[in-house]
Amino acid sequence: MKAQDIMSRRVITVRRDSALKEAIATMLEHGISGLPVTDENGALVGMLTEGDLLRRSELGTERRRPRWLEFLVGPGKLAAEYTHAHGRTVADAMSESLHYATPDMPLQQVVEMMEKQRIKRVPVLEDGRLVGIITRANLLRALALAAPSLPAVSPSDEQIRQQLETELAASAWAPRSMLNVAVQDGEVHLYGTILDGREREALCVAARNIPGVTAVHDHLIWCEPTSGMVVEAPPEPDQPDQPAPGQRGA
The missing domain is CATH 3.10.580.10 (CBS-domain)
Incomplete structure (x- = not known):
């Protein structure tokens, strides 16, 4: 443009x-x-x-x-x-x-x-x-x-995972080696370790922007490199505990 x-x-x-x-x-x-x-x-x-x-x-x-x-x-x-x-x-x-x-x-x-x-x-x-x-x-x-419009045909879970993988591969900040992604019924589950708290929201934004994604679930663990402090993912509001889907590497 x-x-x-x-x-x-x-x-x-x-x-x-x-x-x-x-x-x-x-x-x-x-x-x-x-x-x-x-x-x-x-x-x-x-x-x-x-x-x-x-x-x-x-x-x-x-x-x-x-x-x-x-x-x-x-x-x-x-x-x-x-x-x-x-x-x-x-x-x-x-x-x-x-x-x-x-x-x-x-x-x-x-x-x-x-x-x-x-x-x-x-x-x-x-x-x-x-x-x-x-x-x-x-x-x-x-x-x-x-602003992107919604696609006419919903992509498969595997297509969503591949598109997210492509997006993160092009992002210098993304901790790809410490990240696992699973997609089930259009819902993205993020697992792994991050070294900067700001990476959490960036990863969620990247996932939410993939066409066909209906929800993003944050299971990431933040490990602060200097102090070694570990921060678990914040609890999701009003979400009952459910078995996590199988994890796959992004």
Whole structure:
């Protein structure tokens, strides 16, 4: 999947010379938390987001530091912060650092950019022209559409076991050498030893995601490597004791 597959093509922008009050009104009117900023020629020059408006003199939230720290910070940075907190135009408050995608950029790279730069939206540029924007809401909509549907034919227990085996073989975290899996009537039983408590939920998630699985039963034992402490699997709620099915190696 690429950026152009999920981006919003209707992009609401604001001019850098616009009054900050007008930009805030636009954000509130459209229910958005950020705006791409353009110059008089329509070229992208920055972003204005809710985060840029946290430190404002009107709110009494401008940044304050002890005198000794102000000396270390220097007058240049202090002057820039003053402009950011007291300015009345979009240019005064916006972030000038730009991180953007191209229409054919793989979605994986877009998400990595959002994580690394800690941003919630990425403008999409084609030949320097703003053609779209990707927000976290776009990612959620794409995820909803990509959610797997139930198969028309229920797979056999052996097919379920094989699919789970394939999934775990492709996962570097999976403790395959210490794991046994049994499948009976669509219900997956997980046996074995794990060395990290987080592996328990990951294994259950992997099993639940296999088409045809109706239930997952956790019989795993967690052995903490440092202390040697052993933690049994948590009891299943409202489940009577039943003979376990035969165990098979995954």
